[in-house]
Amino acid sequence: MMDHQTVTVTQVADNMCMSPKTLNRRIQYLTGEGAKRYITRIQLEQARIMLLQDCDIPIVEIGNCCGFEDHSSFTRTFTQNVGMSPSDYRMTRGNG
Numbered sequence: 649m650m651d652h653q654t655v656t657v658t659q660v661a662d663n664m665c666m667s668p669k670t671l672n673r674r675i676q677y678l679t680g681e682g683a684k685r686y687i688t689r690i691q692l693e694q695a696r697i698m699l700l701q702d703c704d705i706p707i708v709e710i711g712n713c714c715g716f717e718d719h720s721s722f723t724r725t726f727t728q729n730v731g732m733s734p735s736d737y738r739m740t741r742g743n744g
Contacts, residue, residue: 655691655715657683691715692729695722699738707734 660683661671672683679686695714698705711722711734726734 654717655687657687660687688725688729692726695726695734696730696737699734700741703738707738710734 657668657671661668664671666674668683675681675683675686681689691714695710698710698713699707708719708722711719711726714722716722716725723733726737730737732740
């Protein structure tokens, strides 16, 4: 679902034929975190992989591919959760 679109709890719940409340409760039970936080974590894991796999892909495109609305929300969310910006992550962890 993340490919070039913003992913919401409601969309995921609809795709799984359940209410957002039920989805949140089940994800909370399985992971210990809410559905929104879980979705964000999956998006960031995908972004981290992409940042290191191909240094030719622009960071803004990686954010879009992972379902973030815009570059600033991607950079802000990534920095808050990973502790460094996407470009710093790519430079320190990858070959770029």
